[in-house]
Amino acid sequence: MNTDVVIVGAGPGGCVLSYLLARSGVKTVLLERHDRLDREFRGYFFQPLVLKFFEQMGLLNDVLKMEHEKVDAFHFIDHGKTLFSVRFDDLPKPFNYGLIMSQPLLLQFLIDQALQYPNFTYLNGAIAKELIQEGSTIKGIKIKRRKDEVTIKSGLVVGADGRYSTVRKLSKIQIEKEQHKFDFIWFDMPASKDRKYPLQIRIENKGMLIYIPKGSQVVQVGWVIRKGTYPEIKSKGIEHFQKQLIAVDPGLEEELPKHLLDFKQCSVLDIQTATAKQWVRDGLMLIGDAAHIASPFSGQGNSLAIQDAVVAHDVIMKALEQKSFSLPLLKRYEEIRRPAVLQIQRIQKRQADLIGISNPLLLQLRRAVIPLIGKTALFTKMRDQLALGAQQITVKTAYFKD
Numbered sequence: 021m022n023t024d025v026v027i028v029g030a031g032p033g034g035c036v037l038s039y040l041l042a043r044s045g046v047k048t049v050l051l052e053r054h055d056r057l058d059r060e061f062r063g064y065f066f067q068p069l070v071l072k073f074f075e076q077m078g079l080l081n082d083v084l085k086m087e088h089e090k091v092d093a094f095h096f097i098d099h100g101k102t103l104f105s106v107r108f109d110d111l112p113k114p115f116n117y118g119l120i121m122s123q124p125l126l127l128q129f130l131i132d133q134a135l136q137y138p139n140f141t142y143l144n145g146a147i148a149k150e151l152i153q154e155g156s157t158i159k160g161i162k163i164k165r166r167k168d169e170v171t172i173k174s175g176l177v178v179g180a181d182g183r184y185s186t187v188r189k190l191s192k193i194q195i196e197k198e199q200h201k202f203d204f205i206w207f208d209m210p211a212s213k214d215r216k217y218p219l220q221i222r223i224e225n226k227g228m229l230i231y232i233p234k235g236s237q238v239v240q241v242g243w244v245i246r247k248g249t250y251p252e253i254k255s256k257g258i259e260h261f262q263k264q265l266i267a268v269d270p271g272l273e274e275e276l277p278k279h280l281l282d283f284k285q286c287s288v289l290d291i292q293t294a295t296a297k298q299w300v301r302d303g304l305m306l307i308g309d310a311a312h313i314a315s316p317f318s319g320q321g322n323s324l325a326i327q328d329a330v331v332a333h334d335v336i337m338k339a340l341e342q343k344s345f346s347l348p349l350l351k352r353y354e355e356i357r358r359p360a361v362l363q364i365q366r367i368q369k370r371q372a373d374l375i376g377i378s379n380p381l382l383l384q385l386r387r388a389v390i391p392l393i394g395k396t397a398l399f400t401k402m403r404d405q406l407a408l409g410a411q412q413i414t415v416k417t418a419y420f421k422d
């Protein structure tokens with residue numbers, strides 16, 4: 021196959037970039053290793069900025085026809101009292117809410133939209149295996165699709181293949197990791213009709229619980245543990261684990277033992293932030309988690325990946341005008357996005373440090389001081405950056421052919 025751009029990975033970054041390029045008339049191939057999009061874990065929460073982008077693309081009305089929940093605020097509850105809330109409903113209308121919706125359905129919708137353009141091809145069950153390189157320039161990719169090995173020659177390869185990016189590894193780009201003190205245990209639980217689970221973190225001496233409502237009467241439950249202690253937790257048995265969660269939220273007493281029966285229902289997320297040392301090379305670009313991993317506190321990953329895609333679209337279109345995907349032309353993408361991503365990672369680090377306080381004196385100080393800080397202009401600025409991005413970005417619709 022021959023194409024202008026091949027994108028590896030149909031996550032939010034890869035799907036949005038595919039749609040924007042397809043609509044701009046660029047010959048684009050999107051590869052996804054799974055046959056079905058629900059085979060990968062996918063976060064369901066989207067920041068208000070993502071709504072704004074969909075509006076600019078003219079897709080928001082259709083997106084909102086899919087099953088979704090609107091989120092007014094993200095609450096941090098400390099020993100039963102609200103420590104602070106990230107209020108989306110204080111943002112300027114109409115993008116004054118976050119969105120919770122099935123990510124596989126949203127990704128499929130974006131792919132279907134892109135497939136309306138004859139210059140776009142989607143290959144599922146297609147695993148990126150090897151980069152084609154001439155000197156230091158990337159010229160395409162070799163993939164395995166079912167039993168076939170396929171060579172795709174391409175002016176640009178975009179690695180949108182997530183935190184364990186194959187493209188990043190194949191191109192020998194190093195990442196700088198910053199370990200956190202925590203891991204998360206996640207599981208889904210049916211939410212009873214009588215009880216609401218607003219988006220929140222509940223902090224108690226006995227532990228930290230996170231609720232992410234997933235719509236369709238399902239809530240994603242997160243439990244924060246000290247890094248590396250999952251085997252110890254498992255060895256104490258599921259009932260002991262249930263009791264720990266119930267001690268933090270007694271409201272779980274009836275439902276949890278009915279639904280959480282085995283650790284097989286749980287997955288563990290190694291919390292880390294990381295940044296690739298380079299995001300572009302000649303003929304290559306990394307976007308989303310392949311370039312940078314944000315901590316899951318405050319749900320930034322989807323938004324950051326989509327912001328990357330929006331900026332990458334503009335940079336790729338300009339590079340195409342110059343008929344070159346050389347490093348100096350692609351570098352603008354990294355120059356625009358790296359400082360903004362760093363800023364979000366910095367805010368998240370402060371949040372994690374605050375949440376992780378265990379010293380009793382500091383805990384008292386936190387309870388006294390944070391509710392006051394929550395009312396300051398500095399806090400509002402941080403909220404705006406988390407909800408609407410750390411920089412002004414708009415979809416460049418002038419490139420669209422229709």
Ligand SMILES: Cc1cc2nc3c(=O)[nH]c(=O)nc-3n(C[C@H](O)[C@H](O)[C@H](O)COP(=O)(O)OP(=O)(O)OC[C@H]3O[C@@H](n4cnc5c(N)ncnc54)[C@H](O)[C@@H]3O)c2cc1C
Pocket residue numbers: 028029030031032033034051052053054060061062063064065066067146147148149180181182183185186187206232289307308309310314316319320321322323325
């Ligand atoms: C437990 C958990 C909960 C989270 N919850 C949220 C949330 O609610 N909101 C939020 O904003 N963020 C959340 N995140 C973070 C968010 O999921 C990521 O930041 C986001 O998905 C990154 O998007 P992406 O497009 O860069 O990559 P991904 O979404 O990771 O997509 C990468 C795609 O590449 C494919 N792929 C990988 N390797 C290959 C290969 N070799 N060949 C072909 N295809 C390949 C994968 O199958 C995948 O489909 C969460 C993360 C975790 C782990």
